[in-house]
Amino acid sequence: MSAKGKTAIITGSNSGIGLGIAQELARAGVNVILNSFTDSKEDHELAAGIAKEHGVSARYIKADMSDGAQCRALIEQAGVCDILINNAGIQHVAAIDKFPAEKWDAIIAINLSSAFHTTAAALPMMRAAGWGRVVNISSAHGLTASPFKSAYIAAKHGIIGLTKTTALETAEEPITANAICPGYVLTPLVESQIPDTMKEYGMSREEVIKNVMLKRQPSKEFATVEQMGGTALFLCSDAAAQITGTTISVDGGWTAL
Ligand code: NAD
Numbered sequence: 542m543s544a545k546g547k548t549a550i551i552t553g554s555n556s557g558i559g560l561g562i563a564q565e566l567a568r569a570g571v572n573v574i575l576n577s578f579t580d581s582k583e584d585h586e587l588a589a590g591i592a593k594e595h596g597v598s599a600r601y602i603k604a605d606m607s608d609g610a611q612c613r614a615l616i617e618q619a620g621v622c623d624i625l626i627n628n629a630g631i632q633h634v635a636a637i638d639k640f641p642a643e644k645w646d647a648i649i650a651i652n653l654s655s656a657f658h659t660t661a662a663a664l665p666m667m668r669a670a671g672w673g674r675v676v677n678i679s680s681a682h683g684l685t686a687s688p689f690k691s692a693y694i695a696a697k698h699g700i701i702g703l704t705k706t707t708a709l710e711t712a713e714e715p716i717t718a719n720a721i722c723p724g725y726v727l728t729p730l731v732e733s734q735i736p737d738t739m740k741e742y743g744m745s746r747e748e749v750i751k752n753v754m755l756k757r758q759p760s761k762e763f764a765t766v767e768q769m770g771g772t773a774l775f776l777c778s779d780a781a782a783q784i785t786g787t788t789i790s791v792d793g794g795w796t797a798l
Contacts, residue, residue: 544777545570553629557728565770567595578605612658627656652696673716708786717785724792760793
């Protein structure tokens with residue numbers, strides 16, 4: 542059964558990787574539901590633009606992924622969820638002894654707990670429809686660590702555990718759950734950590750990109766949002782029906798080091 546004509550909910554999809562995945566799925570004929578916490582005119586225009594460009598149904602639903610009730614309400618309001626892409630995420634860069642506790646709580650809520658709530662709400666819909674795909678956006682930092690990103694790394698390791706458990710609980714059903722582990726992709730999230738990393742390491746912007754970010758990425762190239770979209774689409778294809786409970790790294794060789 543192909544993904545064409547199915548409906549995908551992509552959390553945190555008004556920019557970066559989430560938007561890239563929404564666009565690639567829509568290009569393949571998947572109806573998409575965009576989400577963020579902003580509810581701006583531009584958010585609704587993004588959805589309208591995708592619908593027009595790809596001839597699919599596309600709409601925007603506001604929900605703050607830091608709030609479990611709103612995560613569940615997003616799925617309920619959509620009314621259908623064949624494909625769930627748990628993508629919303631934030632970052633904060635600081636040493637553990639200086640890491641603000643409220644930042645830790647926000648990162649764990651948005652990057653990890655939101656996926657628990659959306660998955661809990663979506664699985665009954667997938668079971669009723671007799672088909673489902675859960676794709677969690679983890680990170681190379683779900684498999685390895687770096688200094689100054691304790692909350693992010695804890696959340697990204699955690700979501701791989703949630704992915705495996707989701708896969709085992711749905712193993713005998715036509716539902717799969719997998720995680721994509723991107724390396725560095727030049728999105729607003731990465732842009733925003735450059736100034737703090739410059740401060741932590743005492744480096745220029747160019748040095749941070751070359752000596753901190755792409756240092757770990759043997760290809761020496763940023764991965765792209767289109768590549769994340771293509772990988773998500775593959776995980777939604779028939780060819781991936783027996784791929785469940787695992788991770789796919791799209792990281793230019795980072796985790797091979
Ligand atoms: P981004 O900042 O461009 O996008 C983050 C998205 O999350 C935005 O759409 C934003 O609106 C949304 N969001 C943030 N807080 C939210 C909230 N409380 N409620 C609802 N939506 C919220 O960043 P990105 O790089 O595209 O990141 C997307 C995902 O990819 C994240 O989970 C991130 O950890 C992961 N990731 C990114 C990279 C990278 O290099 N860019 C690498 C590995 C993993």
